[in-house]
Amino acid sequence: MDTRSIGVFDSGLGGLTAVRQLRRLMPSENIIYFGDTARVPYGNRSRETLLQYARQDMRFLSSFDLKAVVIACGTVSTNCLEELRAESGVPVTGVVEPAVERAAALTRSGKIGLAATRASVASGAYERAFRRLDPALEVHALACPLFVPLVEEGRCRPGDTVIETVAAEYLAPLKEVGVDTLVLGCTHYPLLAEVIGGVMGPEVSLVDVGAEAARACRDLLAAADALANRGEGSVRFYTSDRAVNFRRLAALFLGEEAAGAVEQVDIFQY
């Protein structure tokens, strides 16, 4: 038993969809969440800039006594995982490997789609991970740069012409090649599950990368006998910009009221 906290970070608040899954799987754990709202979004930035930002995010989280870190940002996971892992004193879980394992287990046709940010697709990280697992898998990666701004504006529900038009357009090539499994490679995308499921059809399995990362983190802590077996855990929230819109967006991503205080961090000091 280990009562230290789990650190989680994302470019913004999308990573709270992973926090939701961590809390569902491990309600006893304390969680420290950092969202880099002063520099969100990460999805179009270069690898060099991403690494600089991610290192600062990690250094801030490392100021707490942690037993594990979950990178709840698809773009950082695909571009910076190796460096962050090498530099971290505690186990680091990214979103790629757990999602790849799940998708490989789910597919029957061997044709897998990936919807992600531009930087995630450019990294080739999913293709490499699939190839390591099974070189016979056919992976079709697709950048969906408007999904994040649309979700952040709350345009994620079926019936909204804007998100439905964008989703149908982005996903058309994946429908055409006939993937039977689609990795939603960004922690904002679970909010689009209904819209994306509507476009792809019920026969296509969707993989939520945040949920898979939460599962992987739970397995890792369980194997090390490091789960906190006690009452209800807590979540502490930190953001790099003023927490003006925090409540509205946090409730959206977390699926519950974000209880507790939100503190602002000067991330440029890290």
Add this chain to the structure above:
Amino acid sequence: MDTRSIGVFDSGLGGLTAVRQLRRLMPSENIIYFGDTARVPYGNRSRETLLQYARQDMRFLSSFDLKAVVIACGTVSTNCLEELRAESGVPVTGVVEPAVERAAALTRSGKIGLAATRASVASGAYERAFRRLDPALEVHALACPLFVPLVEEGRCRPGDTVIETVAAEYLAPLKEVGVDTLVLGCTHYPLLAEVIGGVMGPEVSLVDVGAEAARACRDLLAAADALANRGEGSVRFYTSDRAVNFRRLAALFLGEEAAGAVEQVDIFQY
């Protein structure tokens, strides 16, 4: 005659629409452009964070020998102009005052609309400037947070369902109150002039804030006898992220090939 350069900055590349107007009005001038592409967009950030970023942007520009600065960012102009002006050694032109003068001259009904980012609307800067000029003017301000991401993805042309749906939805309240003049309060928005004009109708005058800021800068230099009267001037481009997508976006905003090298700046050092 003063052959020093004019400094121009924006959160990203939208400010190049102002550079286009500066070059049209003053083809002899040398221009130094900085786009903070590592931290774009600014439009949803808090005033504190904006001021921190804008001061770094100004400090970088101040490393050149300048005769004037144009803040080609609506969000910085509305939130930080006073501080930047007080701290600058050269005249600083923001987008608010020139646009307000033009809109007040154009309106016949006295009902003026403003479309801008969330942070610009929240600042109340346009309302204050209109009130100083003529307290009888009726100003209707509207945040249009999806305009910037849509323009950056090239979704700015008539016939595109997504931008047309978003524009019609955002602008409906302004149509309803019957404004006859609409200030496009962000340097990305000139690319939406056709779409916005289509929604508002031909009887509504559109005010391009970048073009008005360029005009104000020209007037200011002319009054100080500080125009560069010589051959063709040059533009030097600097960005804070790697210049991967620079050419594509720059051509879009500048309306011409962006000639010359683009250099990357470590803005966090300023």
